[in-house]
Amino acid sequence: MKNNFVLLIVSAFLFAGCGQATDTGDESQDMATTSFADVYAAAEKALAEANARRNVWSKTEEMLSDAKTAFDNGDDDAAIDLATEAKLQAELAVTQADFEEDAWRSRVLAE
Amino acid sequence: MSGRTERTMGYRVIKKILPLSIFIGLTFAASAMAGPEEDRLAIVKYYAERFPDVPLQEFANGLYAFDEDAREQWIEMEDFPPYEIAIEDGQALFEAPFANGKSYADCFANGGIGVRQDYPYFDTDAGEVMTLELMINRCRESNGEELLPYQIGDLAAISAYMAYTSRGNTINVKVPQDNPAAVAAYETGKQYYYTRRGQLNFACISCHLQSAGLKLRADRLSSSLGHATHWPVYRSKWGEIGTLQKRFAECNVQVFSKPLEAQSIEYRNLEYFLTYMSNGFELNGPATRR
Amino acid sequence: MRKILTLSLLVFFTSVQPGLADDAPTAEALERGKAIAFTRAKGNCLACHLIQGGELAGNYGPPLLLMKTRFPDRADLRAQIWDASVREPTTRMPPYGRHRILTEDEIDLLVDFIHSL
Numbered sequence A: 001m002k003n004n005f006v007l008l009i010v011s012a013f014l015f016a017g018c019g020q021a022t023d024t025g026d027e028s029q030d031m032a033t034t035s036f037a038d039v040y041a042a043a044e045k046a047l048a049e050a051n052a053r054r055n056v057w058s059k060t061e062e063m064l065s066d067a068k069t070a071f072d073n074g075d076d077d078a079a080i081d082l083a084t085e086a087k088l089q090a091e092l093a094v095t096q097a098d099f100e101e102d103a104w105r106s107r108v109l110a111e
Numbered sequence B: 001m002s003g004r005t006e007r008t009m010g011y012r013v014i015k016k017i018l019p020l021s022i023f024i025g026l027t028f029a030a031s032a033m034a035g036p037e038e039d040r041l042a043i044v045k046y047y048a049e050r051f052p053d054v055p056l057q058e059f060a061n062g063l064y065a066f067d068e069d070a071r072e073q074w075i076e077m078e079d080f081p082p083y084e085i086a087i088e089d090g091q092a093l094f095e096a097p098f099a100n101g102k103s104y105a106d107c108f109a110n111g112g113i114g115v116r117q118d119y120p121y122f123d124t125d126a127g128e129v130m131t132l133e134l135m136i137n138r139c140r141e142s143n144g145e146e147l148l149p150y151q152i153g154d155l156a157a158i159s160a161y162m163a164y165t166s167r168g169n170t171i172n173v174k175v176p177q178d179n180p181a182a183v184a185a186y187e188t189g190k191q192y193y194y195t196r197r198g199q200l201n202f203a204c205i206s207c208h209l210q211s212a213g214l215k216l217r218a219d220r221l222s223s224s225l226g227h228a229t230h231w232p233v234y235r236s237k238w239g240e241i242g243t244l245q246k247r248f249a250e251c252n253v254q255v256f257s258k259p260l261e262a263q264s265i266e267y268r269n270l271e272y273f274l275t276y277m278s279n280g281f282e283l284n285g286p287a288t289r290r
Numbered sequence C: 001m002r003k004i005l006t007l008s009l010l011v012f013f014t015s016v017q018p019g020l021a022d023d024a025p026t027a028e029a030l031e032r033g034k035a036i037a038f039t040r041a042k043g044n045c046l047a048c049h050l051i052q053g054g055e056l057a058g059n060y061g062p063p064l065l066l067m068k069t070r071f072p073d074r075a076d077l078r079a080q081i082w083d084a085s086v087r088e089p090t091t092r093m094p095p096y097g098r099h100r101i102l103t104e105d106e107i108d109l110l111v112d113f114i115h116s117l
Helices: A002-021 A028-033 A036-052 A060-072 A076-107 B009-015 B020-025 B036-050 B056-065 B068-077 B084-095 B132-142 B154-164 B180-194 B204-208 B244-254 B265-277 C002-020 C027-038 C074-082 C104-115
Strands: B121-123 B128-130 B233-235 B240-242 B287-289
Touching (some): A036 A060, A036 A076, A060 A076, A076 B180, B036 B056, B036 B265, B056 B068, B084 B154, B121 B180, B128 B132, B128 B180, B132 B154, B154 B240, B180 B204, B180 B265, B233 B244, B244 B265, C027 C104
Parallel strands (some): B233 B287
Antiparallel strands (some): B121 B128, B233 B240
8 A cells, every 4th residue: 555655656756747847937927927127137136246257158148138129129028038048047157157166176187 | 580491480390209208207306296287297198198199299280280181281371371471560560669769679588589488477576477468568558558459460460470489499387386376376277277167068178188189060179288389370260360368268259158358367377377288398389270 | 556557657658748759750840950950059969969961060979870779768868968967977068958058949859850860
């Protein structure tokens, strides 16, 4: 009986896991209630941090300025999408810099 | 400077074969100390083991050390090297006096002739790494002249002339172990070299150490050993002569990373480390590359 | 016991089927995946890997051949492209998913194409 229960739990997880794997993380519901100004401010903050770490990815700054342009042109959805992506990329660049702070040592050639 | 023998010296240099023993033997005594010499010897050993058929001095010729076809084209190009105009322009610029009557020769040891092998060095008073290109602009600044852009143009031409007068000299970058600030600058450069960056997550070593000799699309990757011997470079892809730090910026862009400013502390420290790794090599710049 | 195992496996596979395979990818989808693999601004897989039908391939990474033999499970190939460092921490392969180099939809198209090689 106990084994059956474990199996059920496991299969439930498998099921749930697969459901998530095909979910591409649609954030449109959140976006409707998120203001562009908030996302943009968060992206700017993340970008400033990445700049301070001297590790900005190539497209991030352009993406954020494109977001501003889209917003000025009244295309709020595109503006929020772009600003969100810029924020995520800036955060990932900071994560990368954090990780590399120690990781580089493991690659140093030694005799 | 117009003689064919001199002109083709870059090619001649590659024909010399310096035995591994000189590279390692020169500094054997120093290797007991931790630091730059151990790093350099480890890198020399790595390439020597990985490319047993490539004579060590050949690494100064980048991808042409590994790619026979590209090498033939390159040697042909040396008959009428496209960097020659830059050398001539550079000489004229170098010799032209500033408005105050002084000239570049007043800013450098030996009047600026044949000095490239000593750059970059750690300037103890200023507490920073001094590259040849930065020194050229500092010279201008102290004589009331405007600063020149660092990547291409007049400054690259002056650098090309200074490299040309230094051909055949042996790179001799020093990291004084009794100067913690110099050691720290070197270590920061080393960290940069080994650190992955950009959206594509590459470090300098990803391509130029771990993948040296392999091809990215049609381009073969050069080794880091000997990377600092031949600058500035006329790159066919650029269609003009550019400095080593222009190449740093280009490498950054290629891994989807925003380039840093030319002569930023980071790039200077990287150049300090990278050039130290080429200690013992003969200068053979300016040069041509694909 | 066995009944439950069968049942859960059945539930598992039937639930997975539509999301993962939808039978074989269409020719049009494969073309789109191929474009992502060959385009420099997208996957640029050719920069490092030999791929049948592609020109000027690099040899930085292994040739992309027999992919169904090397990755019987499509999900493993997808995971490799999404972030190869999970399986091999020292890999030089860019983490296409983790670093958002490609979108999830683009990765799906790319995986279909690479898996077909």
